[in-house]
Amino acid sequence: MDATVWSGFDEDVSEPRRTPAPEVPEALPSPIGRMVSIAGGSARVLLDAAALHRHHADETRTDSGARAGEVGSLVKMRIGRSWLIATVRALALDDTGGQAMIADIDFLGEGLEAASGALTGFRRGVTRYPLPGVDVHPAGDTDMRQIFAADERAHVEIGTVYPTANVRGALYIDALLGRHFALVGSTGTGKSTSLALILHRICEAAPEGHIVMIDPHGEYPAAFQGYGELFDAENLALPYWLMNFEEHGEVLVTSEGPDRQRDMDVLARCLLAARCKNRAAEGVAKVTVDSPIPYLLSDLIAFVVQDMGKLERAGDTGPHIRLKTKLEELRTDPRYAFMFSGMLVGDTMASALARLFRLPTVGKPISIIDVSGVPSEITSVVVALLSRLVFDYAVWSRHETTRPILLVCEEAHRYVPSDRVTTGAAVRRVLERIAKEGRKYGVSLGLVTQRPSDLAEGVLSQCGTIIAMRLNNDRDQARVRAAMPEGARGFMDTIPALRNRECVICGEGVGVPMRVALDTLEANKRPASGDPSFSALWRESGGEGAMIERVIGRWRRQGR
Numbered sequence: 001m002d003a004t005v006w007s008g009f010d011e012d013v014s015e016p017r018r019t020p021a022p023e024v025p026e027a028l029p030s031p032i033g034r035m036v037s038i039a040g041g042s043a044r045v046l047l048d049a050a051a052l053h054r055h056h057a058d059e060t061r062t063d064s065g066a067r068a069g070e071v072g073s074l075v076k077m078r079i080g081r082s083w084l085i086a087t088v089r090a091l092a093l094d095d096t097g098g099q100a101m102i103a104d105i106d107f108l109g110e111g112l113e114a115a116s117g118a119l120t121g122f123r124r125g126v127t128r129y130p131l132p133g134v135d136v137h138p139a140g141d142t143d144m145r146q147i148f149a150a151d152e153r154a155h156v157e158i159g160t161v162y163p164t165a166n167v168r169g170a171l172y173i174d175a176l177l178g179r180h181f182a183l184v185g186s187t188g189t190g191k192s193t194s195l196a197l198i199l200h201r202i203c204e205a206a207p208e209g210h211i212v213m214i215d216p217h218g219e220y221p222a223a224f225q226g227y228g229e230l231f232d233a234e235n236l237a238l239p240y241w242l243m244n245f246e247e248h249g250e251v252l253v254t255s256e257g258p259d260r261q262r263d264m265d266v267l268a269r270c271l272l273a274a275r276c277k278n279r280a281a282e283g284v285a286k287v288t289v290d291s292p293i294p295y296l297l298s299d300l301i302a303f304v305v306q307d308m309g310k311l312e313r314a315g316d317t318g319p320h321i322r323l324k325t326k327l328e329e330l331r332t333d334p335r336y337a338f339m340f341s342g343m344l345v346g347d348t349m350a351s352a353l354a355r356l357f358r359l360p361t362v363g364k365p366i367s368i369i370d371v372s373g374v375p376s377e378i379t380s381v382v383v384a385l386l387s388r389l390v391f392d393y394a395v396w397s398r399h400e401t402t403r404p405i406l407l408v409c410e411e412a413h414r415y416v417p418s419d420r421v422t423t424g425a426a427v428r429r430v431l432e433r434i435a436k437e438g439r440k441y442g443v444s445l446g447l448v449t450q451r452p453s454d455l456a457e458g459v460l461s462q463c464g465t466i467i468a469m470r471l472n473n474d475r476d477q478a479r480v481r482a483a484m485p486e487g488a489r490g491f492m493d494t495i496p497a498l499r500n501r502e503c504v505i506c507g508e509g510v511g512v513p514m515r516v517a518l519d520t521l522e523a524n525k526r527p528a529s530g531d532p533s534f535s536a537l538w539r540e541s542g543g544e545g546a547m548i549e550r551v552i553g554r555w556r557r558q559g560r
Helices: 049-057 141-148 173-178 191-205 245-252 258-277 297-309 318-332 334-340 349-357 376-396 425-441 457-461 474-483 486-497 544-557
Strands: 033-038 042-048 074-079 082-093 100-113 119-124 135-138 155-161 168-172 181-184 211-215 228-231 366-370 405-409 443-449 465-468 502-507 514-518
Touching: 033 100, 042 049, 042 082, 049 100, 074 100, 074 141, 082 119, 082 141, 082 486, 100 141, 119 141, 141 168, 155 191, 168 173, 173 191, 173 443, 181 191, 181 474, 191 211, 191 443, 211 376, 228 349, 245 258, 245 318, 245 376, 245 425, 258 297, 258 318, 297 318, 318 334, 334 376, 349 366, 349 376, 376 405, 376 425, 376 443, 425 443, 425 457, 457 474, 465 474, 474 486, 486 502
Parallel strands: 181 443, 181 465, 211 366, 211 405, 228 366, 405 443
Antiparallel strands: 033 042, 033 135, 042 100, 074 082, 074 135, 082 100, 100 119, 155 168, 155 514, 465 502, 502 514
């Protein structure tokens, strides 16, 4: 890079963003105010009320300068041969008879001043601070394009940056996925459609991707027809023997307190014996209770009975009886057939991983795991098993050609709850581990939730990119504000005022924090998450008898 281009900045070890050359520059607008005080990352500006009103009164203007001084708009200040860019966070009328306004601004970054006076070569961070009294100018459309333009890194465009009408907002794929991301927003704000939009854009840019999505409501099969493979309780075929010891314990051990540890001890002895009996264990030097080696449920029951026969006192048989009863229940209950069927005793680990992780992709990069038909008492274990398989596969394949996997978890607060919830320890533990260590092995985590305050704080803070839609709850807003980078927390003030399908994005996945109006997704790519129209549907009638019969049939079959 030509050193003379950056001579307006002090020496900096960071690599500046490379942006396209500016288009035809705009004439430098007259100042709209001046700076009166400054702190490390923010400042206070005295704005000329008359100048702002003239900007807003000119209805012929459609550029971003027409919204000069509004909350969320950008302003710039000249420092030597460079421009300092800031965003307006708050606005108030000064006590001078309405002649001035006080604005609080947050600094975004800086760029050089071209010969025409326009901004060029924008990058994050502040090298030089202005002095009080410096003039403040509104940022125009050319400035906006320089600030928000995507550089040469792989990216996808997802919407239009506020307050412009034509500047595109981009997500950098590698930074978004490599550092995990969280999509948060209250019910009805367009969260599911926004997720579908982002995943569609990523799949178009990287058609050989590998995405595993946990879908708790069956919303996403409609959004990814032709792009994804659907797995539900009828075709999931997830062998029980793939569970590790902790997951076995959550399924098979029902006791609490001191009895639970006794039951776990019995389960450990019998499970290890059952795994060692299989021929697949013959070539394994060290078999443990966590080794994914097939075994027969009948063998496990037989070892439980055999272990019970070794006891000297009949009163010590409680753990064995409880385990035997639970195992027989799982074998006979058709609700658990997708996992505990007698047809799943073969060594199908290779084919199961290939199907679930889309290896190879064969034109369908997304696996949608619909757990809405899975019995609620085992849902968390199923999610734990799927998540752990993703992580363990990545760990044990690190000497092979890397095949990064994105794990998307809808309703994430169910599976990684805050410290107030103690159930589902296995799924919480594995998702927390993915959040902390996944990027080392090529596992990306995408968390989607409507209640970020119920999500484990440590997991949310591990997400390098936060995509925040409207949040109505004060606790949720506070949790997201705490997880946002310091320089982006001013954007949190706009979150309660966001419209549907609008979001604030900050973190590693974007060049600068931005408010984005998301693109409209085609109808055939939207998830089945729309709200029913009571006023319209309650005017219709007919066919209720046949409908009830069909519903009862599905209800009794426990399937779709």
